[in-house]
Amino acid sequence: MKAEPLRVALTTDDYARYPFLPDALRVVRELGLTLEELGETPLGLQILENARGKILSVIENGTYPPPGGDYRLEVSAFTTALLILSQVGDRALTEKFAVAFSKRVFESIEQDAVRRPELLLYLATVFGWSLRAGSGGISIHFKDYVYAQPEFTGPWKLVNRPLSSGYVEVGWRELARLLQTGVKKYVARLVESASVDPSVVPERLYAVVEEVSQKWAKTRSEVLAYAQAGYRKGDATAFPPCTRALLEDIKSGKNLTHSARFALASFLLSVGFSVEETLEVFKASPDYREDLARYQVEHIAGLRGSRTKYTPYKCDNMRSLGLCRWNCQGVKHPLQFFYRAVRGRPPRVE
Ligand code: SF4
Structure with a gap:
């Protein structure tokens, strides 16, 4: 049985650290900013510039920037970044972004594993995972475990884990690591579902899409040229x-x-x-x-x-x-x- 979504008191700080949460996205929807305004109003331009910076940071340094103080800007820029990635339409870039983002979020998940473990349970229910409390800690349904297991060797290998009625017992740190993979896959799915008709994409936003595409193509070709030269020689x-x-x-x-x-x-x-x-x-x-x-x-x-x-x-x-x-x-x-x-x-x- 899937776990019911938990009721957890989320703060605006949580929205900034976990901008993909449905509650965080709702707050931004309430801002009522339209797609057209993204490239026109001062707030829209600020959001667009922040989203651009996030994607370029991923391409150039492989890191998603730490959350800033303004949660509305943080969540809006995150969703705008998803929109840009969906317009770029490159699976490898989406994957790179999702990996960098999930690493950044993992820092927050690790902290919350110690101070607010209920937040980890909440994240798991957002992903639709089935969890249950066991005598020794938390158990996760084996299908969700396999979906999110970060490695297929050593202690993570399913055959090396005790299984009880289809559930695998995990520690809080392990759950945090599973959630990192969950975040990565969730964000990649959000990019897929963020598509809009290119004809309604405002010009300023489209300019960012072009810039990101070119930067990414250049980075990819440089890295690939290096790898292939290495292989040939x-x-x-x-x-x-x-x-x-x-x-x-x-x-x-x-x-x-x-x-x-x-x-x-x-x-x-x-x-x-x-x-x-x-x-x-x-x-x-x-x-x-x-x-x-x-x-x-x-x-x-x-x-x-x-x-x-x-x-x-x-x-x-x-x-x-x-x-x-x-x-x-x-x-x-x-x-x-x-x-x-x-x-x-x-x-x-x-
Ligand atoms: S050769 Fe170097 S990079 Fe490769 S597995 Fe060994 S330590 Fe790691």
């Missing part, structure tokens, strides 16, 4: 040693294990390789079968099944799977290595 600074080792194995005709294939494919897709380009890399495998490989790569890219785009394993997981024998200073994730290298600061490897 076997460039020592482009990929982390784990990824280079997997590429070497493929080139030398070795068969990769299932987890090694996943690690390589998810890495290449994450740095911007298309499905076709990723398949091209795998063609060197001795047991390459186009139909199977395409199915797997499209699945990892989120084009099939659950439509979840998978991220590469973290360094800890790579180590436990026997895919890493290096120590990259200050790096917890192979993508972190790559993006530092893109910025001209490749981590030291031991």
